[in-house]
Amino acid sequence: MKRVNLASPNRVLVLLMLAAFLFNGISIYNENVLIPNITKFTSILVLLTFYFVLRKRMANVFLTIFLFLFLGDAFDVFIFGDLSDKLSKTFYLGSYSLLIFVLLGNLNRIKYEGLVSVYLILVLLLNSYFLYILYGVVKDSFSDNVNLVLSICHGIVLLAMSFFAFAVYLSKETTQSIIFLVMVCCFVFSDVLNYICNFYVYFWVFEFMGNMLHLMSLALLYTYMHNHHKIINVKRKELSDSYLIKNPERLTA
Numbered sequence: 648m649k650r651v652n653l654a655s656p657n658r659v660l661v662l663l664m665l666a667a668f669l670f671n672g673i674s675i676y677n678e679n680v681l682i683p684n685i686t687k688f689t690s691i692l693v694l695l696t697f698y699f700v701l702r703k704r705m706a707n708v709f710l711t712i713f714l715f716l717f718l719g720d721a722f723d724v725f726i727f728g729d730l731s732d733k734l735s736k737t738f739y740l741g742s743y744s745l746l747i748f749v750l751l752g753n754l755n756r757i758k759y760e761g762l763v764s765v766y767l768i769l770v771l772l773l774n775s776y777f778l779y780i781l782y783g784v785v786k787d788s789f790s791d792n793v794n795l796v797l798s799i800c801h802g803i804v805l806l807a808m809s810f811f812a813f814a815v816y817l818s819k820e821t822t823q824s825i826i827f828l829v830m831v832c833c834f835v836f837s838d839v840l841n842y843i844c845n846f847y848v849y850f851w852v853f854e855f856m857g858n859m860l861h862l863m864s865l866a867l868l869y870t871y872m873h874n875h876h877k878i879i880n881v882k883r884k885e886l887s888d889s890y891l892i893k894n895p896e897r898l899t900a
Contacts, residue, residue, distance in 0.1 A: 833864035
């Protein structure tokens, strides 16, 4: 009996991503929301299925992040009034806050020296200015104060997440830090394009790019999480091997 190739789910995932890009582009251009909604609702379920095909366990923080993102997508797809929009924003806020929590473990090793400090200050100022401009454009479009407060908090969390992700990248410049930074950029630009389409001007290209960036951010989060668990397993194996070498009598037990 042939062994199952564990790399095949990743190839299938790439093909599904390409198919989603194609069908979503055609559907949005033809003003058909059915396929984009189906893609958005099922994307996290597909990613989790592929993950558990490869691995049996997932850290609680990543599982909670995916759960919040799934609920945010679900309430964004199945709209039943203003409450749905508020719940969607709330769950997105929770997932982004947990992503910042994931970054906190790397912040204690950052050295704010030289060009790193200059870059971080510039990024913070530019993002703050961009957020202020966006707020000035859409502030009159909110129906009530709750949506306004949620949107402001949403912008602040996105600003903090991008700032910390850039800080970790400048300090470490590892593959994981690059993946996380690109993922955060995809989340930010996806949400910005969504706000522009909903509150300022609608253009099908903006909606398509926003949906695809959101899908890419989920795929990058999946990649980051998969690599994270793989690295942890390698480190545990190295520690176990080192312990066995230092205690050879255990090998003869």
